[in-house]
Amino acid sequence: MSQTVVLEQNAVETQSITLKFDGCSSDANPSPIVNPENQSITIKFDDQASNHHTIPVSIPNVDSETEAAVNEFLRKHGSSDEESVRTDAMNDLWSFIERQEIGTVVVLVKFASDVKNFELLEIFCQRVADVIAKKTVEEVREIFNIANDFTPEEEQAIRDEHRWAFED
């Protein structure tokens, strides 16, 4: 879907053009189409990335509530340049994510990486890290549903290899 920008020529004498954007800002290079009837120029934004700010995105492998929360963040975060609004949006998303299963969060990490949204990526990666931090190996395996495919000797060898990291 594309955003359209309508340019109106409001005074023939001065030949001035007023730009009116009915969408949000984007870095994409527009391709203008001139409408000869009303002298307006339509600029179509074809770049998908620019549309995330207002167009709801669909996220595979998550439930509708999660998708809604992410979209709410994108809407709020993209709607204003004010620091406080953006921070509120981040805090809301953060509180929501903290209540979700970790599997969902990892799915969201993948999604954020695919669509190259770095704000989302930061939030979701931080959440995954928080879940891993300060846990034992057994706890991490349980949380992420990971099967241990090491022999006991192999596991001991790896623990020995990393002993230096555990010396407090």
Next chain:
Amino acid sequence: MVSDSNSCGSKLLLALPDDIFAVVTRSLRPKDVSNLSVCCRNLYVHASSDKVWLTQCELLRVIPHKDLIEWRKGVDSYKALCRFLVYVQPLIGIWVHQNPELGNVVYVMPGFISLVGCRIIPQELGPLGIEEGPILWSPVFEILGNVDGSSSFIFHGRERDNNYMYPGSIKGIDRNCNVLLLEVEPRTQRNGGKLVHSKSFVSTPNHVDKEFSRKICPSESRVSVSQRFQGSKPSVPFSRLSFCDRKKLLEIVTRQIRVKVPQSGDRLCFPCLETEDFNKLSERRVRLMQMYDNGLSTDPTQSDLGEIRKLFDNSQHHRDVHRMQSSKKKTLAGYFRDSFKHIIGNSSSINGSHEHSKSSSSSENIKHAQFQEFLRSGDTIGLTLHASTARLSSYRAWPNMHDSRFALYKLPKQEPFTGQEHAGLWAGTFGWPPGKPSADKPGKALFFLLLSYEESQGQRLLIGTKILEGTHYVLHPNGSAMFIVNINVPSDESFPWDCDGDSHFHDLKEVFSGEGIANGYGFRYPGSKPGSLFVFENGMLVFTWKESRAALTLQRVNLQDLLKKGERVPPLPPIANFAYLTKSYSNVYAGFSNALNHTSSSRGFFEEGVQEMSAVIATRKSVSGIRIGRI
């Protein structure tokens, strides 16, 4: 639904690309990343990636990113580099000792895939001023990072006009260490010299497994020689032995293990810190590691043992020594067990002051027994560095130190931040206006002060602690507060001198009043006189004594930068090069014979060592009356 999401999630976690995985691990500590490695094979591969561990190295903030890239070329992986950096990081900082009173400052900083300990010697201001100096420094020790990230300790010293390196091990580095000890540890050889390594789980057909096996089973050639020996935990720790025994052990070990640094290989002596030529630094490192391996793998030869016998030699005990000599290759410890009986006997007569003369023979026996116990723990002995945490009291940011330990003490790090803008290391000279020395003016003594803040009786104080001074004879004890000012109450005093000639010093920012050091009741108990601290806009500080109008002008310094442009001078003989325990009020590091108590030659040091020990004990209790009128 939930379990589906979880199993989907775990699969995705394992399938995340490297750089995304690195974003996750960016918020984790090495411990947590290591835990991930243990979870399963896939996660081991992911969590071992260079991207992940490069991030971990960056988070440590020990060296800048561009240096990490260069250092990586000399180690197996960023994980190995992280292992080295995590291990040695607590050593970085300023280490000091009370003696000599002019100052004993060893700055430990990153070298090249190493940490280097450089002593800044008492000196006058260099011809190019404080910034460019060049500052004079001498090498103390290096900790090399091996390819697998383990560490090797190299101690530096000079004997009879030759530079030597003394290879040793690292007993341990506490995360919150504040005392650095040079020790001797008993060692046992592991399994006849070869590192035993189980290979029962190697070689499976799967690609991941091969990769995995290769990673966790390093080939033997990569294992450093130092891993051939294992330090044993003696029932009597080194620190509990008597001063005499500790000193003798250190002397014997350094004599035995020393490796001469070739004169021609000047680059080998110590890293030329200014150079950016990483190839040369790499070459030097390889050569140094070879010398280190050679030094450690040499068994004591007959000539070495001869040297040891000479040290113990005493006209009364010749016969006993010959008897030992006749037996075939005895272990080093064997010689010690027999010979040290005599040393204990010797030390009681040499150490003629109160320490032994009053003690009964039973305490001698206890010391002797402890010594035997110590040596029994291994079949050879070696040099080791031990960074431990001790409960130290301090007075005005200066730790109270033991007189008889071969130790350096860490000064707490002072970082400037809001409310403590002036905290940190400063350097300067006396006199106004400050300036570079000229041909007709004598050199100005360079002072180093550590500025810190303290709350006392509802007042906030800024304290300038002297840690190094470049005079010929010291006026006040090492670690004295040169000035203390109250920063709660600004003063409206005006700067006593005109600044017309020089626009730099025009802008006075604020003034604080307080006290500056002055002569008091002898050397050990300085007094104080009123003075003021003037803070200028350009960052300069000037403390002036009200009555005498003396002025100490200070500017902030970065020791790393100073040392990189510095000039290396030869170190002292070993042991003294670590901790100089003989009480001294003059510049023992500079090689000129201003010394009251001793000469600077190495031979002189060893021969007089015994008498000096008595002097240590005597002067410790007395108050020196040295006084040179200045302030």
